[in-house]
Amino acid sequence: MKITDIKIAYFKSIEYQGELEPAWSPGQKMKFDSGGGSAVEIHTDEGLKGIGPAPNEDLLDAIKNYLIGKDPLTIERHYSELKYRIPGMPYGGTAGIDIALWDIVGKLAGLPLHKLWGGNKSKITPYASMIVLSNPSERADLARQLCDEGWKAIKLRLHHESLEDDIKTVQTVKDAVGDKMTIMVDANQAQSNGRYQPGVVWDYKRAVDTARILQDLGVYWLEEPLTRYDFKNLARLNDLVELQIAGGENNRVMNDFIQMAELNCYDVFQPESMVLDGITPLRKIGMLAELYGKRVIPHHGGGNIGVIAHMHLVASWDHAPFIELLHDPPVGHYKHKFAIFENAPLVENGIISVPDKPGLGVELNEDLILSR
Secondary structure: OOEEEEEEEEEOEEEEEEEEOOOOOOOOOEEEEEEOOEEEEEEEOOOOEEEEEOOOHHHHHHHHHHHOOOOOOOHHHHHHHHHHHOOOOOOOOOHHHHHHHHHHHHHHHOOEHHHHOOOOOOEEOEEEEOOOOOOHHHHHHHHHHHHHHOOOEEEEEOOOOOHHHHHHHHHHHHHHHOOOOEEEEEOOOOOEOOOOEOOOOOOHHHHHHHHHHHHHHOOOEEEOOOOOOOHHHHHHHHHHOOOEEEEOOOOOOHHHHHHHHHHOOOOEEOOOHHHHOOOHHHHHHHHHHHHOOOEEOOOOOOOOHHHHHHHHHHHHOOOOOOEEEEOEOOOEOOHHHHOOEOOOOOEEOOEEEOOOOOEOOOOEOHHHEEEO
C-alpha cells in the first residue's frame, strides 16, 4: 500500500456560538462555532483514507514531499522523519498526520484503534473541563446543572489573585454537588507569566498552601501548580502532599516525561498529542506511566479529531480513569467541535461510548466540507 495524496478539508460553520475569555489567558478571547475548522485526509492506492487534525497549510508541501509514495503502515519511521524534517508547531504541526496514519492502520485491520491496541473498555468517563474563571456562585450553578445531567466529574480553573478566592470557588462547587462529582482543579502554571498565560503567577509556597487545602477538601488532583520545567519543585511538592499532582500537557519531548517519572513530579501524566506531534509518543508515555505506577489522562486533544484519538488511547489503558472534554456550556459546549462528524459520540448519563468502527471510527460530514 502506498500514500497517493494528502489533502486538507475545510468545513463551513453551521452557527456562531459566541466567545469566552479563557481563565489561562485573561484579556484574550476564544471564539466558538458549531462546525468550522479543518481536517487532513491521507489517501492510499487501496482506497483507504485516514483523517486527523489539519496541519498548518504552510507545512503541507513538505509533508507531501516526504510521505507520498511511502507505505502508510511504517508509522514509527514516519513519526521520526517528520519530527526531523518539519518544524514543531503545537496545534498546527504534524500530529494530525500521525493520527491519520493510525486511522488507516485500524481500517486495514478492520478494528477500532482501542481494540487494535488491546483495550477492553467500550465506554469511558469524561470530565467537563471548564474554560472561564467566572465567579463561585456561577460555577456552582453550572456544576449543579452538569451533575443533574449525569456528568460525573468537573475541572475548575484557579486563576484568582488570592488563594482565598480560589478556595472559595472550589468550596462553593463542593457544597453544590457534594460527593456526586469528582472535582479536579487546574492552575495552568506551565507557561505562566508568558505571552499565552499572562495571568496570576504562583510561587512554591502558593502551590503548597493550595495543595494542602485542596487535599482537605477531597479534590482529585491539582494540575500544573508550577511551570513545566520546574521539575525539582514539582517533585518536592508531590512528595509533600497526598493530593495527586497532574501535568505534562505543554511538555514537548519524551525525555521530559522520563525525567518527570524518575523524579516523581506527577501522579497523573497529561500528554497532549497536538504538542507531541501525534499519538505515537502518547502510547509510549502511557507505558512509561504504567511502569512507574502513574495514571495517564491525556490533555483535550484540540476539541475534535484529536479528542477521538485520545478516547481510543484511554480505552486501551487500564490506568486511565477519565477523558478530558472542554465543556463550558452553552457557548463552550463540546458538541460544537464534534459537529464536523457524521457519527459523533455523545455524553449520556456521564459516560461516552468509544467509536467501535475501524480506525478512529468517525467519518467527516461531507455536507459541511467547503473545499479540499
